[in-house]
Amino acid sequence: xxxxxxVVDDEQNLQRVMRMVLENAxxxxxxxxxxxxxxxxxxxxxxxxxxxDLRMPGMGGEEFVVRSRKERPDVPVIIVTxxxxxxxxxxxxxxxxxxxxxxxxxxxxxxxxxxxxxxLRDILRENARLKAEVSESRGSRRLxxxxxxxxxxxxxxxxxxxxxxxxxxxxxxxxxxELVARTIHELxxxxxxxxxxxxxxxxxxxxxxxxxxxxxxxxxxxATHNRAGRLExxxxxxxxxxxIADLDASLQSKILRVLQEREFSPVGSxxxxxxxxxxxxxxxxxxxxxxxxxxxxxxxxxxxxVYSIVVPPxxxxxxxxxxxxxxxxxxLAVEMDKKVMAFTPAALERLKRYHWPGNIRELRNTxxxxxxxxxxxxxxxxxxxxxxxxxxxxxxxxxLTLDKMGKKDLDRWLxxxxxxxxxxxxAQTKGxxxxxxxxxxxxxxxxxxxxxxxKIRINRVIN
Numbered sequence: 001x002x003x004x005x006x007v008v009d010d011e012q013n014l015q016r017v018m019r020m021v022l023e024n025a026x027x028x029x030x031x032x033x034x035x036x037x038x039x040x041x042x043x044x045x046x047x048x049x050x051x052x053d054l055r056m057p058g059m060g061g062e063e064f065v066v067r068s069r070k071e072r073p074d075v076p077v078i079i080v081t082x083x084x085x086x087x088x089x090x091x092x093x094x095x096x097x098x099x100x101x102x103x104x105x106x107x108x109x110x111x112x113x114x115x116x117x118x119x120l121r122d123i124l125r126e127n128a129r130l131k132a133e134v135s136e137s138r139g140s141r142r143l144x145x146x147x148x149x150x151x152x153x154x155x156x157x158x159x160x161x162x163x164x165x166x167x168x169x170x171x172x173x174x175x176x177x178e179l180v181a182r183t184i185h186e187l188x189x190x191x192x193x194x195x196x197x198x199x200x201x202x203x204x205x206x207x208x209x210x211x212x213x214x215x216x217x218x219x220x221x222x223a224t225h226n227r228a229g230r231l232e233x234x235x236x237x238x239x240x241x242x243x244i245a246d247l248d249a250s251l252q253s254k255i256l257r258v259l260q261e262r263e264f265s266p267v268g269s270x271x272x273x274x275x276x277x278x279x280x281x282x283x284x285x286x287x288x289x290x291x292x293x294x295x296x297x298x299x300x301x302x303x304x305x306v307y308s309i310v311v312p313p314x315x316x317x318x319x320x321x322x323x324x325x326x327x328x329x330x331x332l333a334v335e336m337d338k339k340v341m342a343f344t345p346a347a348l349e350r351l352k353r354y355h356w357p358g359n360i361r362e363l364r365n366t367x368x369x370x371x372x373x374x375x376x377x378x379x380x381x382x383x384x385x386x387x388x389x390x391x392x393x394x395x396x397x398x399x400l401t402l403d404k405m406g407k408k409d410l411d412r413w414l415x416x417x418x419x420x421x422x423x424x425x426x427a428q429t430k431g432x433x434x435x436x437x438x439x440x441x442x443x444x445x446x447x448x449x450x451x452x453x454x455k456i457r458i459n460r461v462i463n
Contacts (some may be wrong), residue, residue: 219268
């Protein structure tokens, strides 16, 4: 198989000799006289190996090594150096070069060095392929399934992953929006670079700016040293902004400028830093409605929503629930050192019937809770939480008749309906009891008493 080698050297005679040796060995050879001109070849998808001199006019070999390794970490670089620059060659090895040749060298030495570099390139390619397969399988275990909506979701992820395009992910709480974002990153060319996540609602507003942009020493009281923000930490990789709707107006305008100019400044600094970061944002709120209410900038929405992915709720992909539940069971059984292998068919049927207001997050918590109570090798109906174990677990009490109640008494039915409604309200409000009480139309103290009476464990309902 013919391989492509880039030779970077301003000495025409040496360049000609290397080209002849490598072409005789069956390789395709590209040549450049300087680091600047060589950079135009670096993005060639067929490039396998780079040979570069250290001393060249303009951009020297050391800088070229750093630049080429940043843009193509998968392509090995061989330094060609004279005796007087061996120390610089060794430094370039630390900067990522794979090998070096000392002038003058025999043609066989050149061929062996390139051959070894090609083997390294093949290993790097295979590792990248395997890592991509592993990353995809990890994400696919929770995202994929037999349902049409799950397959469409995976197809959208694969379609947008290879590009730098910004992505806006929307969907109900607990549907797995961060997992979708992480899968996009791991299937992208940026997978070798940082993945950085920031929940915009989890950090106080007065601290969010410094958390995002970083700060310099003396920027404010307590800033005793420079600190890199999430933007700088994500250089070359992906920054995931969860709960983007919770950004206040001033931060919205600053994020907009970052997206437009591709640069930022740490808090307290006038220094502008270039940025190479892919943005993925997520929210469970309607940003277009917030724009109409003047609570979210329309121009920022357009910048974020270059490509939109809607993550479906779990109730719209019920046929995937057995696969998801079994996946969680395998993971959690190992973590908890429990020898529970599967669900009984009856238990799986109850899981499929349930409405899942908390979506995948609630399903995982349910599996964990069931593992704690299970005393056999299989999770059965009696191991499931009460609201899910109920025969009509998809019902919230609407349309109940005496015939549907069967042998159950009214108090038990009312208790099951009450439990279901409280769990749904807690899931929708992320466990905040004051907000859940407001949704249910009752006093917070009344909700607290009902939670206590029904023995609802909030920390298990909300992750």
